[in-house]
Amino acid sequence: MSTNIKVNGEFRSLETPSTLREFLLSLNLPSLERGVAVCINGEVVRKAEWAQTRINPDDELEIVNATQGG
């Protein structure tokens, strides 16, 4: 059974259960180790916890980085 989640405001479906780290790796981001942060349901998940954090149905993820700002 697939897991429906929301990532950066868009619905996605995970075919297999996944940790946060596995999911992030699947996104092929260029700089995963540095410069990316994640919160799930409004709670920041620190990098050290990515590998132990399971993604649950209906989780809402925000994946952010730094961009030009004033």
Added chain:
Amino acid sequence: MNDELKIGGETFSSRLILGTARYPNNEVLLQALAAGGADMVTVAIRRVNLNDPTGENILSLLRKRNIRILPNTAGCYTVKDAVVTAELAREVLETDFIKLEVIADEDTLYPDSEKVLEGARELVQKGFKVMPYCTEDPIVCKKLEDLGCVAVMPLGAPIGSGMGILNPYNITLVRNAVNVPLIVDAGVGTASDVAVAMELGCDGVLLNSAVAQAKEPQMMAEAMRQACEAGRKAYLAGRIPRKFFAEASSPKQGKIAV
């Protein structure tokens, strides 16, 4: 003369803090940052574009140049958004510094003082070095200092308006009210605005659009740096008091009579 700026235990050689937004491209941005001599620049925290995650990351550009980075909570209307954004920024950038913005209204982008105070309290408790964007109200600024903010950053005029220091009297009141660094943030339109802020005794100026949107951003950045230095020196040198009537500078004695 040793005239370094210290904020939150860190020392800055420049009193100009530059934003990184609204430049024509990254090359112009880097040229302007170099010409402005800022050793701290601001960035925003935004969603990664998951459809095209390969775009050039501003972080790698800035890290190559060893510029300190001050993340902001721009665009936040609630304390919760601002606090979560600050926590995400700390993860992204490995810094405790945060420019706290909680705005009230899209037309003015004015700080919502009640929420800025609430957000500052929460972030200070979480160990952040909070630099709040706030109104030029000495009472609010004093309260922010008392909460433990490492600086106060009142606006000169609304963000991006380029109208300069609209209320120099209030900036002076804030200067007298707080001991933490006072940085005018927002409203600068041209170099003289920076000089005015510094002559009023501000410790620094944070600006973005005035450089990024100038016809020649690099040249304007250099002008801002010079204005910042000139204004600072004039403040330290001590200006003469204003008088209502003229006072001749040439001697009154020894004038000819024909």
